[in-house]
Amino acid sequence: MLNQLFPNVNWEKMWEATYETVYMTTISTVATFVLGLAIGILLFLTSPHQLWANKVANFITGSIVNIFRSIPFIVLIILLVPLTKFLMGTIRGTNAALPALIIGAAPFYARMVLIALREIDKGVIEAAKSMGAKTSTIIWKVLIPESLPALLSGITVTAVTLVGYTAMAGIIGAGGLGQLAYIDGFNRSRDDVTLAATIFILVIVFIIQFIGDFITTKIDKR
Amino acid sequence: MIELKNISKLYKTKNGEITAVKDVSLTIQQGEIFGIIGYSGAGKSTMIRLLNGLEKPSSGKVLVGGQEISSISGGKLRAARQKISMIFQHFNLLWSRTVEENIAFPLEIAGVKKEERTKRVNELIELVGLSGREKSYPSQLSGGQKQRVGIARALANNPEVLLCDEATSALDPETTDQILELLLDINKRLGLTIVLITHEMHVIRKICHRVAVMEAGSVVEQGEVLQVFQNPQAPITKNFVMQVSGKKEAKESIEQILEHFTSGKLVKLTFIGTKSEQPIISHLIKEFDIEVNIVHGSISQTTKGSYGNLIIQLNGKDSKVEEALLHLESLEIQTEVIEHA
Numbered sequence: 001m002l003n004q005l006f007p008n009v010n011w012e013k014m015w016e017a018t019y020e021t022v023y024m025t026t027i028s029t030v031a032t033f034v035l036g037l038a039i040g041i042l043l044f045l046t047s048p049h050q051l052w053a054n055k056v057a058n059f060i061t062g063s064i065v066n067i068f069r070s071i072p073f074i075v076l077i078i079l080l081v082p083l084t085k086f087l088m089g090t091i092r093g094t095n096a097a098l099p100a101l102i103i104g105a106a107p108f109y110a111r112m113v114l115i116a117l118r119e120i121d122k123g124v125i126e127a128a129k130s131m132g133a134k135t136s137t138i139i140w141k142v143l144i145p146e147s148l149p150a151l152l153s154g155i156t157v158t159a160v161t162l163v164g165y166t167a168m169a170g171i172i173g174a175g176g177l178g179q180l181a182y183i184d185g186f187n188r189s190r191d192d193v194t195l196a197a198t199i200f201i202l203v204i205v206f207i208i209q210f211i212g213d214f215i216t217t218k219i220d221k222r
Numbered sequence: 223m224i225e226l227k228n229i230s231k232l233y234k235t236k237n238g239e240i241t242a243v244k245d246v247s248l249t250i251q252q253g254e255i256f257g258i259i260g261y262s263g264a265g266k267s268t269m270i271r272l273l274n275g276l277e278k279p280s281s282g283k284v285l286v287g288g289q290e291i292s293s294i295s296g297g298k299l300r301a302a303r304q305k306i307s308m309i310f311q312h313f314n315l316l317w318s319r320t321v322e323e324n325i326a327f328p329l330e331i332a333g334v335k336k337e338e339r340t341k342r343v344n345e346l347i348e349l350v351g352l353s354g355r356e357k358s359y360p361s362q363l364s365g366g367q368k369q370r371v372g373i374a375r376a377l378a379n380n381p382e383v384l385l386c387d388e389a390t391s392a393l394d395p396e397t398t399d400q401i402l403e404l405l406l407d408i409n410k411r412l413g414l415t416i417v418l419i420t421h422e423m424h425v426i427r428k429i430c431h432r433v434a435v436m437e438a439g440s441v442v443e444q445g446e447v448l449q450v451f452q453n454p455q456a457p458i459t460k461n462f463v464m465q466v467s468g469k470k471e472a473k474e475s476i477e478q479i480l481e482h483f484t485s486g487k488l489v490k491l492t493f494i495g496t497k498s499e500q501p502i503i504s505h506l507i508k509e510f511d512i513e514v515n516i517v518h519g520s521i522s523q524t525t526k527g528s529y530g531n532l533i534i535q536l537n538g539k540d541s542k543v544e545e546a547l548l549h550l551e552s553l554e555i556q557t558e559v560i561e562h563a
Contacts, residue, residue, distance in 0.1 A: 127314035130274055130385075131328040131375075132303035141327070145318040221359040222317045 008190040021176035028101035035106040040113020065107040097174035116150030156212025224250035229282035244439035260436035266419040307376035311388035346374040366397035386418035486537035492556040512538030
């Protein structure tokens with residue numbers, strides 16, 4: 001039945017490609033979360049009236065974020081080829097895709113972190129200050145926990161975007177479902193392969209969205 | 223305990239400088255409940271934040287417990303803040319933490335060990351009357367309960383000073399009274415110095431020992447609460463006093479009273495921290511053989527006695543009525559005979 005609908009699909013290859021996509025998405029999502037959170041917190045703390053209010057630092061960080069956010073991902077991959085070669089020793093395979101994925105997604109996520117942090121009640125930060133809290137305490141015990149639902153729904157959106165990015169990276173040899181759909185499906189005119197890869201990608205996205213939404217509602221005690 | 227010396231605070235804005243506090247000097251004694259009253263924009267919010275260094279004065283000195291808050295920073299300021307805690311109009315609890323976790327927060331900041339923290343949190347929950355709600359999240363609590371958590375949190379590190387930033391302004395009148403009772407109780411039991419800011423004279427009357435009235439960044443009047451009530455000087459203070467004495471309504475109703483009570487003498491008695499707890503009325507009836515009819519009255523309690531007035535109608539022989547009036551004056555009650563205009 002499946003073989004009739006998808007005569008050209010090599011299921012073993014399909015599962016391997018799925019694994020590659022999941023691998024790239026997972027690693028890059030975790031790294032993006034950490035890097036984006038750090039940049040987002042820096043953006044927040046250096047903005048006017050905040051703990052580290054600093055126009056210069058805020059302007060520089062904000063500019064870097066905006067520049068990397070503005071470069072189309074497919075162009076960014078090409079621009080980052082020298083860096084990828086230096087870091088990973090190759091420009092092919094799943095690991096070679098990671099630097100571009102992270103650098104492409106982290107600024108995007110940093111903006112979402114900034115929005116999430118701005119939603120925190122200023123009074124709560126003031127209260128922590130009035131108790132004699134250090135900035136590090138405020139970051140770990142106020143900023144992050146108080147914005148956690150927004151931080152998690154942000155990383156969910158980013159993870160979904162990253163699935164799309166891995167597919168683009170696949171076209172230039174990163175592997176995964178994107179490469180399968182392009183090389184095996186499109187280039188060889190095997191529409192069934194493209195369709196099957198699309199379905200697999202959709203399922204991955206739905207699972208990510210479901211998990212993200214579930215956790216976000218679970219932890220929100222407001 | 224707390225001393226403000228020639229404090230001024232300027233804010234620079236796009237439209238030039240704004241003076242939030244103008245050359246204010248104040249002294250607040252240990253163990254006293256000191257109220258600062260003013261309308262919004264009077265500078266009282268800035269004033270209270272100067273006391274824990276959340277705001278720095280543009281000029282002048284702030285001393286709390288002998289330490290110059292206005293000049294310290296970093297670790298020293300953070301250590302000082304653990305002894306000067308604050309409660310807020312909108313409670314400012316962490317929604318992500320339960321009641322007990324919220325109360326434990328300042329203890330975590332102070333580096334108190336887990337075991338001790340649990341013990342202290344339980345004591346505090348008991349103290350503010352929140353037993354049974356330990357595991358609730360702030361969103362599951364009423365406004366009054368949230369403020370109780372705020373108070374427990376503020377008391378966690380055994381502070382010397384408690385700052386109340388409009389702590390009851392978001393609560394209904396009944397809850398306001400309960401929270402004020404709790405503050406009064408804490409002040410008596412722990413000997414804590416309390417500084418509160420408010421725009422409600424009711425709050426001042428109910429718990430404060432002394433009051434400062436602020437207008438446009440300056441303190442226009444300060445003194446013992448009863449004195450200020452008895453003899454308000456500045457026009458703004460008179461306005462605030464009217465908020466609670468009900469004088470506005472009284473003026474209108476006196477006209478009506480005069481129309482209704484045509485016989486005998488109408489006398490207005492004013493009590494200021496005096497003996498309203500004595501059975502004055504029954505005494506008048508027994509001693510002077512006159513009829514006493516209560517026409518109108520409003521008496522409220524302050525920390526230092528009663529404040530208010532009572533209008534009574536006296537019917538009887540003229541000489542007896544005169545004697546009764548003299549007797550009232552000997553009790554330090556101001557009397558004023560109301561005549562037809």
